Amino acid sequence: MTDPSRDRSQELRRLRPHPSSVAEARHAVRAALRTSLPDPDLLDTAELCVSELVTNAVVHAGTEIDVAVVLYDGGARVEVLDRSAHLPVPRHYVSLASTGRGLLMVDQLCTRWGVSSRVNSKTVWFEVGGVSDLPDHDPTPMSGSSLLPIVPVVLRRVPLLLHAAWQIHAESLLREILLVRLDEESLSGLEEHASASAAIALMEQQIRRPDLGQAPEEVMAGAVEPLVSADEIVLEVPPGSVRHFAVLNRLLEDAAEMADSGSLLTPPIQPEIRDFRRWICQEVARQAAGDAPVTWDPSVRRGPPASAPPLRWDASVVQQSAEAVIAADDSGTVVAVSHAAATALGYPDPAALVGGRLIDVIPERFRQAHLAGVTLHLFAGRGPLIDTPVTVPALCADGHEVLVEVLVRSRALSHDRRLFTAHLTPA
Template sequence: MRDLLLAADRDDILDAAQLVVSELVTNAILHTATPIELFARVDAGGLLLEVSDGSTTPPTERDHAALAGTGRGLMLIHDLSGGWGVRELPNGKVVWARITTSQEAAAPHEDVHAPTLWELSLEPVDEALGLDVPGSTVPQGVALAPNPADVAVVLQNVPLLMHLAWHEHAETMLREYLLSRLEQDEALALTEHAVASAVMALLHEQVPSPALPGGASTFDEVTELLTSVVEPAVTLRVGQLRIPAETVAGFEVLDKLMDAAIVLAEAHELLAAPMQPELRELRRWLCGQVASQSVGAEPVPWSPPPAALPAPGTGVLAADWDRDPVDRSTKALVAADDTNRIIAVSAPALALLGYDNPGELVGQRLLALIPSRFHQGHLAGFTLHLTQGRAPLIGTAAIVPFVRADGTEADLELLVEALPTTNGRRVFVATLRPPT
């Protein structure tokens, strides 16, 4: 791309062009695992770029936060190009973009190539990936569903907030897991990642995404936020997925990759935080429903699993954080680590919550103190904080209901601080007091 633009005396669009072509080609490699062709032409309208591949799944812009681990590629293309789009092919698609300067009017995009200044074919990439079937997005050994028609999968009691948070966390983990595998078996890693990406794109398209409440800096804004994430408003009672028959096996691939990625995350070998147990079970349920219903089984509604503890060793270790200031505090303090597990509690907090000794709470999930109607909102919010820094409840006082030891609820004023540890993890310390 650099040689092309310098030869055409268009170094004014060089930076934008190099970044856009990098994003287009990378997307095709990561999400299709098929032969790729790159076409480029400099003309009076600037630079025309086209990247074709053998997948019919269109690229979709994600609405991820600025600190998210993935989801920026199409945003960059949108910002740096004078226009971009997708054109369908009989066995794939073309993603095109126009790079112009502010003084140039972008030429209309044509479906048929005009005479070119320069073309580069990346088709030999299929040999590097070891793909035996051009255009295939299913690795060898994966059995496809026999029914050529779409498979209809009915999903009941879908926790939409949890699914939204899981989806963003899962995309980050899948990308990091792919990077960890490239030196071991590049062909298989890229192919399986493309299969999982197709499944994630289908879920992004067909599972509704609830509108997340905005930031909160005042008591009233926090109150409004909390009232917007309460059951049953954040659960879809009945929904349906329409899955192409050749994509059904991809859910098995996604399930396998996510389990493997979670193992690495819990061993602190990925940058991504370990996944909350409930979100892990949500994915297993979803993939299981696709597998079972594709062969005729009846739908099984989602139901939250019993409170599960994170894997041993995934939280903040005692050596990394001194719990004594919380244990000995005259304030009502509760501390939790980034696996959502209570790791320290002061005597005044025990009294407010109706417990007799710290051993009754330390080691339990924070969910033990949260009414069930807020569980989904808490799990989603906690995950989005760890994955992209979303923090509407950090540093802002709020009055929230807590579950006491006897099962009754009590409204308490809550102020949460996020504190770093020596190993780069986080501890969350909540100050509680009766409402003023």
């Protein structure tokens, strides 16, 4: 925090890691600034920005939070300190992200903002009004931080696009299960959420995200193997953070089961997405224990299968269609196929495809893009290929590929489920 010897510095209060602390910080900052910043717009900005920073600290750090205000001629700096060393990441990749835009809002509203980092804590600050002569960052270096031990976790054949999509899904699940488990009597839900968020933040800082753009032609050109995978990434995990991955894996396993049963608003997810989470969390635990790396293999199932309830819809619309149509649910399971579609792909009967995976008719080099695309559509609203005809190869029953024009449509059903239909015509 700011040097308390400054006569214009006010250490407002220490807050507990609880949602009620957001309102408490907001009221405290308004009270501290009311006389020195009479402009109501600046007061509103300070309230909004401190709400965002304290919310981030509550959700992602899960530690005690200190809030301070530094007054200077023409403005004020508000500082929020938590006991987590993981730095906040403002997300400019809006095309892939559904969360994390709060810091972009802070950036747009305040005069300037920044982060002061220590070994076991950080301070995120912002200024409203005029620019101060206070330093942009903490002049005290992170003593010995470069000498801190790490566990090097070697990740091989990392599916970058799948990781980006999984992370958005994971954050959605974590937010919802936090609301389910949090109550006024216990903070264990927040503490576990903070541990899981710390693991996600560590991966976000070290695993790059591919930028596919929004235009269909850009997506089709850039979303194929090997462009969307990394041969090897060494994830540097502090020893104390190894347990965060175990918490993340357990929380998301529980949340996925709740989503499958319909107990959450978050819809079921494709099994490959949850297998990716199991793989990366298991790799951290295994390699921390001294085991050799295991390469990512999307064909390996790493846990119990999903058990999402069947969709409630009229399958005869597809089954009786004279067009070549394949329908799949939001977990990627084929739920209906027309005779024309089965014939076009070399299958003697539509039943040979129903109940299987939609990726079985997608060439392997496009499968990661398909899995990520469905996930990003469900959780970030991204859909550059929805309702847009594209020419792609389809995989036939005998293993050969045939070019088809595909028109994918997405339909919302009851109980927050979604149906996808692919309409095929010869290219």
